[in-house]
Amino acid sequence: MDKKTIRDINVSGKKVLVRVDYNVPLDKNGKITDDTRIRATLPTIEYLLEKNAAVVLVSHLGRPKGAPVPEYSLSPVAKRLAELLGKEVLFAGDCVGPQAEAKVGELKADQVLLLENLRFHSEEEKNNAEFAAKLASLAEVYVNDAFGVSHRAHASVEGITKYLPAVAGMLMEKEINFLGQAVSSPVHPYVAIIGGAKVSDKIGVIGNLLTKVDTLIIGGGMANTFLAAQGYAAGKSLVEEDKLELARSLIADAKKRGVSLLLPTDVVVADKFAAEADSKVVKVDEIPQEWMALDIGPDTSKAYAAALVDAKLIVWNGPMGVFEMDTFAKGTEAVAHAVAASKAVSVVGGGDSIAAIEKVGVQKNISHISTGGGASLEFLEGKVLPGIAAINDK
Ligand code: ADP
Ligand code: MG
Numbered sequence: 001m002d003k004k005t006i007r008d009i010n011v012s013g014k015k016v017l018v019r020v021d022y023n024v025p026l027d028k029n030g031k032i033t034d035d036t037r038i039r040a041t042l043p044t045i046e047y048l049l050e051k052n053a054a055v056v057l058v059s060h061l062g063r064p065k066g067a068p069v070p071e072y073s074l075s076p077v078a079k080r081l082a083e084l085l086g087k088e089v090l091f092a093g094d095c096v097g098p099q100a101e102a103k104v105g106e107l108k109a110d111q112v113l114l115l116e117n118l119r120f121h122s123e124e125e126k127n128n129a130e131f132a133a134k135l136a137s138l139a140e141v142y143v144n145d146a147f148g149v150s151h152r153a154h155a156s157v158e159g160i161t162k163y164l165p166a167v168a169g170m171l172m173e174k175e176i177n178f179l180g181q182a183v184s185s186p187v188h189p190y191v192a193i194i195g196g197a198k199v200s201d202k203i204g205v206i207g208n209l210l211t212k213v214d215t216l217i218i219g220g221g222m223a224n225t226f227l228a229a230q231g232y233a234a235g236k237s238l239v240e241e242d243k244l245e246l247a248r249s250l251i252a253d254a255k256k257r258g259v260s261l262l263l264p265t266d267v268v269v270a271d272k273f274a275a276e277a278d279s280k281v282v283k284v285d286e287i288p289q290e291w292m293a294l295d296i297g298p299d300t301s302k303a304y305a306a307a308l309v310d311a312k313l314i315v316w317n318g319p320m321g322v323f324e325m326d327t328f329a330k331g332t333e334a335v336a337h338a339v340a341a342s343k344a345v346s347v348v349g350g351g352d353s354i355a356a357i358e359k360v361g362v363q364k365n366i367s368h369i370s371t372g373g374g375a376s377l378e379f380l381e382g383k384v385l386p387g388i389a390a391i392n393d394k
Helices: 042-050 075-085 097-106 129-136 170-184 203-210 221-229 241-257 298-308 330-341 351-360 373-380
Strands: 015-019 054-058 089-092 112-115 141-144 166-168 190-194 215-218 260-262 266-270 279-283 292-296 313-317 345-349
Touching: 015 042, 042 054, 042 075, 042 170, 075 089, 075 112, 089 097, 097 112, 166 170, 170 313, 170 345, 170 373, 190 203, 190 298, 203 215, 203 241, 203 373, 215 221, 215 298, 221 241, 221 292, 241 260, 260 298, 266 298, 292 298, 292 330, 298 330, 313 330, 313 373, 330 345, 330 351, 345 351, 345 373
Parallel strands: 015 054, 015 141, 054 112, 089 112, 141 166, 190 215, 190 313, 215 260, 313 345
Antiparallel strands: 266 279, 266 292
8 A cells, every 4th residue: 555554653652633434323312323433443543552642533423514413422432432442432522622622631642532523513524724723733643544534525534634644544544455456456357246226326436347347247226227228128116217328338338348247137026115015026028017126036146146256356335126125135135145155355335235244144254344335436436535645655
């Protein structure tokens, strides 16, 4: 990696400000329902503590729209982090100003302090220079470990790097290494699986992947647009009529580049979009007029799994069907098992795809589960993410 990491600088005895992504889901009682994002930052925090740094953590949570909102306080996160670290985590009720300055001032080496939600200040999302300078004044070194927001030029992600040495944390490093390999130096055979609801969400990714992969597998709702583009009657399936031309040009592009583009040959259709719908498996040229395709069929699942067997690199983003309903989850589950069984380097991104991997319980057999949905998509599109660009080069 050509970006500096925490291992490339001396942090001993220094105040280190770490931008993390603690945008965790909370229930209505303010209880954290999934602490994956907190766990993901432990390697960086533990490394810094081991090196005798004083660790100041900053994050956003939810969309408080630039003013303090009690439901979006990070204080429950401080408690959960303390449990996970087995160590006291101090908390300051603001991320800048006298309270933050006092708590950071008292902070000693080998201590951890979490500051309140950055987005309680509208300046954060505006990348306000004065606000970024205030945050920077709290520390001597800046670490970006918030891959999930690195596609946003916010004050704590981009602006702050103008005032402090800026390096990547361990989570950020892992993301850049795995996604970077998929974008810049893929091993072959390289197979990408793209699914989800709509083609329009992932046009950029599909276009860029077509220039790199050997095989592109399409599933989910977006497959219906590709099927319709080839002249199949898709019934009441989700089809983006305004993207038919685009789907045709992507199919042509795949052909021109010698990329094997796999589309469903059979689908699970339902008479309504509901868990208790009537459903059956049909060939793609037999979709009944009043029915909708909500999953790939068993023949397609087998073909997709077979296409993954020899892969050396697999990138997966987007489920194969409406996996939230068990009746339409089989295709996504089959693909999850096939990705997990493969010896390839496997990279999975996207909130719903990760949920599917967890539902099947094969997380351990995936090389890298990306923590950033939008950020990993933009990375795979080949875009330069402002938060990564702003990290100092080696
Ligand atoms: P990710 O979060 O992994 O990037 P997306 O958000 O793009 O994935 O897509 C996931 C959504 O796509 C799920 O809510 C799923 O129900 C929906 N979906 C998948 N297949 C279909 C389909 N055939 N028809 C309608 N919606 C679908
Ligand atoms: Mg999603």
